[in-house]
Amino acid sequence: MNEMEMKTKLATIETGFSKGRLWTARIICGIVVLFMLFDGIGKVAKPKQVVEGTLALGFEENHLAVIGVLGLICTFLYAVPRTRFLGALLLTGYLGGAVAAQLRVNSPLWSNMLFPVYIAILAWGPVWLMDRRLRNLIWERS
Numbered sequence: 001m002n003e004m005e006m007k008t009k010l011a012t013i014e015t016g017f018s019k020g021r022l023w024t025a026r027i028i029c030g031i032v033v034l035f036m037l038f039d040g041i042g043k044v045a046k047p048k049q050v051v052e053g054t055l056a057l058g059f060e061e062n063h064l065a066v067i068g069v070l071g072l073i074c075t076f077l078y079a080v081p082r083t084r085f086l087g088a089l090l091l092t093g094y095l096g097g098a099v100a101a102q103l104r105v106n107s108p109l110w111s112n113m114l115f116p117v118y119i120a121i122l123a124w125g126p127v128w129l130m131d132r133r134l135r136n137l138i139w140e141r142s
Contacts, residue, residue, distance in 0.1 A: 033075055035080045042068070059101070073090075095120045
């Protein structure tokens with residue numbers, strides 16, 4: 001048994017969740033982290049397309065670095081399992097700001113305006129799958 005299989009088996013034993021649930025949560029988390037890293041690094045690096053898109057939303061170019069760093073901080077907190085709940089909460093707020101920015105310029109609903117909502121839903125997926133306390137909080141069982 002290699003090291004990765006051993007870690008997966010130990011994580012499965014410790015959490016009581018199946019390997020399928022564990023890997024589903026990891027994959028969804030990875031997708032969210034990769035997207036948010038791409039977004040945050042793009043804002044910090046300021047390529048021409050990102051600057052133009054940001055200006056079209058009504059922000060100034062000097063706002064890009066701040067927005068990018070805030071997004072990266074939220075993403076880092078989300079990527080660490082121990083702080084994932086806080087990261088998901090902060091990412092939800094961050095992405096809510098993205099929805100507000102899209103709404104302000106009358107972007108198309110299903111593609112531009114709701115895309116941050118789709119990412120936020122994905123961000124909560126691993127938390128939902130791996131945290132019994134959250135599920136019990138929403139669906140309290142007697």
